[in-house]
Amino acid sequence: MVKWLRSLQALGTDLKKPGDHGHGETPFRYRLLRRNLILIMVLVTIIPLTLMAVVNFLQYRKALTSEIIQPVRGLTNKSRHSFEVFLAERLSTVDFISSAYTYDQLADENALRRLFHAAKQEFRGFVDIGLIDSRGFQVSYVGPYDLKGKQYSEQKWFTEVQIRGSHISDVFLGHREFPHIVLAVQHMTETGQWWVVRATIDTAIFDELIHAMSLGFDSDAFLINRDGILQTDSKFYGRVLEQCQVKVFPDSMESEIAERTGPRGQELVIAHSSFLNSGFILVVVMPRAQVLRAWFTLKSELFYLFIGSVLIIVLVIIRLTGKMVQRIKDADERRQSAFRELEHTHKLSSIGRLAAGVAHEINNPLAIIDQKTGLLKDLIERREEFDLRDKFMSQIESVLKAVDRCRTVTHRLLGFARRMEVDIELLNINELIKEVLGFLEKEFEFRNIAIQLDLLETLPQIDSDRGQLQQVFLNILTNAFAAIEKEGRIIISTANRDAEFIAVAIKDDGCGMTEQTRERIFEPFFTTKKDYGTGLGLSITYGIIKKLGGDVDVESQQNIGTTFIVYLPRKSAMAEP
């Protein structure tokens, strides 16, 4: 950033370098300036905006995620509760049977069958029921299998039921080859005699409970035990009694929610809740995208908002910077053109001084030649006819003519150098143009040049100098005449350029000029009239127009013609004190 600022500063200095007259101007500078400005402005606006967007994004995500995830947690807890109620009801039924009846009653299979049917009618899911004595023998059994006399003393659950008084097993296939769980309750009489009532519950009912959760098609819920073995079928993560493919870390009894990557790399939200009285854990797995759909929508809206803002900012910066650089460029160009004008004026004034000096120095010997030749002429005129008299006279006339030409040049040089004394009066430019044309009437009639006047009748009068303006228009018209070889047309028009300036256009259909000539016509001593031009006419014209606060434009095309447009201020700045 600092580097950029420095380069910008350096560039600014470069652009302001005095004495730079804009020759061979490099648009590269402006491109560089523009690029740096855009970069700096984009950085100072986009960086804070991006930071703000990121902070907002994170805050929103935090707030929304917890808000969105809460219902998942609720659903998990509620469902776990349904499971627990289901299990508790069955367990208390078994408990009731074990405690409400005597050993003998329970050992009587007919009595047991009646109880079994009553329980089955009351509570769905019972598959069988049996009485096991304290030695682990199945004393009586009611159910679809022949399990009577089976020995359970070595089995883990039997030991556990002795310790805890009740037992809910994990799901297993057992002899029956379908998933079920075993509920066992120990009953001990006052005399210390004890027995165990053991019932089997079909876990198909678990699937119904899971189905009742009304999860989406891409969501899943299942039970696992503490070893991660599936206790119910899972839609996506394995069959019952297989190892569950999703890792769940049951750290506490409280339900927990975690975001994990699934076996196929999918982003998942996993909620799990451990059962209080059994080793089951209810697991709800949802695709993260589904859970956070609201957040994703909001996120993309935020993203589009951000991108939109950035785009608008960048566009505005580009437009603004473009305009700003254009203004700087325009200002530079104006300054450069002012420099050029100043340079031109300096050139004019120093050339003027030089010219005045030269003219003065030449004038004196010129005066001597003039007088000496005049004397010769006088003397010869006063003599009688003699040989070669006419020859002498014609030579003298030639010398006098040459002197006259020199005189014209020195007068012009002095006129050029002379400090212009401006005499401001209210002028009607249309009339002034007609006056000037009056001076030239003979010449354009003789040369067969048609003059077309296209003067604005409502042209306002302006404050200016009559004599100087006459010279201006004379000079331009003289040039136009010179440009027209034989016949031709000159169109003079006047108009209002704006509230402050009037414009006079003098258009000829003469030979026109090249671009190089056009660029140099206002330079002193620049002339295309090799034999008789002093190269001062248009330079003087330019000086006068500038002096009067005006300006002049030249448009020219070779073989088509030239147009001089003179702009003159309505109110002379010079007239003001």
Place this chain on the structure above:
Amino acid sequence: MEGARILLVDDEVEFISALAERLELRDFVVKTANNGEAAMRMLAEFVPQVVVLDLKMPGLSGIDVLTRIRTLPQRPAVILLTGFGSKNDGLEGMRLGAFDFLMKPIDINALIEKINEAAGTIAAADQVQ
């Protein structure tokens, strides 16, 4: 008829010698001086009707000579010669009492016309006196 008496003052010797001769050919009585001091000395012995005076001279300038001439009892008419473009100097001279001014290089006929006019006014003034 004899022409007017004229004193030509200019530091360009060649210029005034030729001019003097031309004027003499036209029957004027002409004396010349090459600088202001010489002109003032000349005026002590020669009383011209018209002094043709160059403004720009080393030593006493044309304006200095003009100022002194205005103090002389005879007070000849003064025609100033100025460089082209020094119109203001000429006008300044007229303000100081010069009869008129001509811009160099001069046309002999214009000069003679001015001389005759100036001599005429001097003659008229003499008659009044």
